[in-house]
Amino acid sequence: MSEMSHTPWRTVPTVMLTIMMAVVIAMPAIAEEEDYAERRIEMVEALVAAEIISDEAVIEAMKQVPRHRFVPGGQAGSAHLDRPLPIGSDQTISAPSIVGMMTEALSLEEADRVLEVGTGSGYHAAVLAEIVERVYTIEIIESLAVSAEERLAELGYENVTVKYGDGYEGWPEHAPFDAIIVTCAPDEIPEPLVEQLKEGGRMVIPVAEDGWAQTLYLVEKIDGELQKTDLADVMFVPLTREPR
DSSP: OOOOOOOOTTHHHHHHHHHHHHHHHHHHHHHHHHHHHHHHHHHHHHHHHTTSOOOHHHHHHHHHSOGGGGSOGGGGGGTTSSSOEEEETTEEEOOHHHHHHHHHHTOOOTTOEEEEEOOTTSHHHHHHHTTSSEEEEEESSHHHHHHHHHHHHHTTOTTEEEEESOGGGOOGGGOOEEEEEEOSBOSSOOHHHHHHEEEEEEEEEEEOTTSSOEEEEEEEEETTEEEEEEEEEEOOOBOOOSOO
């Protein structure tokens, strides 16, 4: 007679205990994520109430992107306040109202290809990626480019491509772009970006025309000419040309 194999009785409680411990350990993390999700929705609803954003695609995108994942751990509790936050290397993540306003001004469509100059932590690229087919983003600070690329990949944004380099020159290999968004301020609108903007395309860019004072413009390319609309007075970090 063959001997029947069986699991020792002591193993069952051990397995159950392991599962229970894993659940108990996971519960605080789950609760924390739910809390961040509630704060994120409240943040977006406040922007809607203030009439800063109204486009449904932008609203839904900002509700989906976990903003707290794009700031240093010590800043996570402030991620949903409407103010810029430091992300290291003397750079900041823009206030939610600025992100929403700039994104909505581009009048994006699902099939659009967008170039972003100034990746930072990758938050704005993620918001764009929730709306459009493909996002190309350039960051001149190598450490930020590397960390943003890793973060975006970890969160599943497969339609974002990150490049370490000089954003002033754009990304001619992937041009023309339906829309271009610049999150750092040059002294003038870079000609390479104008050339890489598709006819009928839109660009949102802060320009420091008077030294320190900056104006955020919506730029549209009509019959090869640029038509500028003044959106707001802003304060962005300057666009730099030397990779770091």
